Amino acid sequence: MSAPILTVSHLSASIAGQQVVEDVSFQVPATGITAVLGRNGVGKTSTIRGILGLISRRGEVTLAGERIDTLPTYRIVQRGVGYVPEDREVFAALTVAENLALAERDKKPRREFVAELFPDLVARRAQLAGTLSGGQQQMVSVARALLNENRILLVDEPTKGLAPKIVGEVAQALQEAAKIVPILLVEQNLDVVRRLADDAIVIAGGRVVHTGKAREILDDDALTTRLLGVSAEAHA
Amino acid sequence: MSSIVLILLTGVGLGALYFLVASGLSLIYGLMHVLNFAHGAFLTLSAFIGWQVAQALGTASWGSFVVSILVGALVGAVFATLTELVLIRPLYERHIEQVLVTVGLSFAAVALFEGIWGTDAVNIAGPAWLKETTEILGARIPNTYWVLMLAAALVLVALVLFLKKTRYGMIIRAGVENRSMVTALGIDVRRSFTLVFAIGGAAAGIGGVLAMHYTTFVSAHLGATLLIFAFIVTVIGGLGSLTGAAIASVLVAVLQQFANVYLSGTGDFIVVVLLAVVLLVRPTGLMGRKA
DSSP: OOOEEEEEEEEEEEETTEEEEEEEEEEEESSSEEEEEOSTTSSHHHHHHHHHTSSEEEEEEEETTEEOTTSOHHHHHHTTEEEEOTTOOOOTTSBHHHHHHHHOOSSSOOHHHHHHHOHHHHHTTTSBGGGSOHHHHHHHHHHHHHSSOOSEEEEEOTTTTOOHHHHHHHHHHHHHHTTTSOEEEEOSOHHHHHHHOSEEEEEETTEEEEEEEHHHHHHOHHHHHHHHSSOHHHHO | OHHHHHHHHHHHHHHHHHHHHHHHHHHHHHHHOOOOTTHHHHHHHHHHHHHHHHHHHOTTOHHHHHHHHHHHHHHHHHHHHHHIIIIIGGGTTOHHHHHHHHHHHHHHHHHHHHHHHOSSOEEOOOOGGGGSEEEETTEEEEHHHHHHHHHHHHHHHHHHHHHHHSHHHHHHHHHHHOHHHHHTTTOOHHHHHHHHHHHHHHHHHHHHHHHHHHHTEEOTTHHHHHHHHHHHHHHHHOTTOHHHHHHHHHHHHHHHHHHHHHTTTOHHHHHHHHHHHHHHHOTTOSSOOOO
16 A cells, blocks of 8 residues: 555544534545445545534544645645535536636646546536536536546545446546546445455444455455445345 | 506506615525614715715716715725624524524614714705606606616616626525535525625616605615615515516505505505415515425
């Protein structure tokens, strides 16, 4: 494993006083895609939101050795943490162009790279994001994170609720993105995990219960059945 | 016919005044989820300072009238900015405390204004043309209503251009929709809070000076009186919606004028009934989004 870009130590998080992440510790390598796996409701999304400070949390988070858990969310993002939220969260009343322009932080944002990755968005620049399909909204959401030179992307369930064809397109885009930036990926679709992820972290009961190579975990049917509640073979 | 035109146009003029106060309230609530009860204080202070400026420059001249409006806008913006920085910002994410502090400020401001300018209403004068009327389709419309309509139209156009054409405007529109996602794009949304307060304060300031000419007096309670209707307009229009505030302002004021004339002076009552109906049938208001 290369030197970690992101280190999470004893992270706990709560929403409205309810503890949703108990004691999570893991490292994310500086290259490739690391998947966060686990059954529904174990705290995967809350872990991502806790790292970003979007929910109340405790513990230590370092980005390339620098502590970021003491910073407000916007400063964490400015340090180079891109975020693709669950449910896309595009600004429905803004156009595609405005959604992307809002995300631009760098002096030279990667507009060409994003346009090559998502040509459909170029054609739909003037369209209100709220009128896009789910897949197109996901492209906007991913594109927002790719416009800047981030040091890591936190991508939360990017294929949730999408048609199989669009799932393939989003997975392809993430594969391309992973060539230039490491990704921490929360994903329920094990086919996508198998295709994209190098490493995997399994969360259960608000804690990390297993780490290892993604394929090794997914190839171990007993392990996936026990930890994820599904048989990876069924997805293979 | 002429009485209908008179009621309609004076209703639109009154609606313009409501909009000047409600536009800031709506933007502030939309972005920050703060019901700003101190908004009336911004208006009142601007009116008093505008009056002082007009007194110093000569009340009859158009120059002093325009300068008093500009000074009113500036005073409103500065007062609102200080309120946000000193009282609202330290209570970030504590919405109930934020509302309570604006309530406290509104009471304290009235007491302060009464201490400085006295408890009696101060009669004011302006350019002679404002006291005259202009005839439209047989109806003689007081000229102050035209000034109110022009000012509200200019403020509306300026706000729309700002919201549509500038990056800060884009941040505010996005923040009204999903504030935490704006933050998650690396944007310090709190700067927009201050800006929205300043803009709302400036609009209220313009409204304050013009309200003073509309009522022909200024008192420490001027803002509180208008604030009630501005809140009603903001809720009916849909909290956070500028377009909704504009439509609801005219709707409420025209309805109020018609009810005052044709339903034995029940304008205020009818407006409250309209508010109740909207809350029951469409709780998000005419143009508001579902939570």
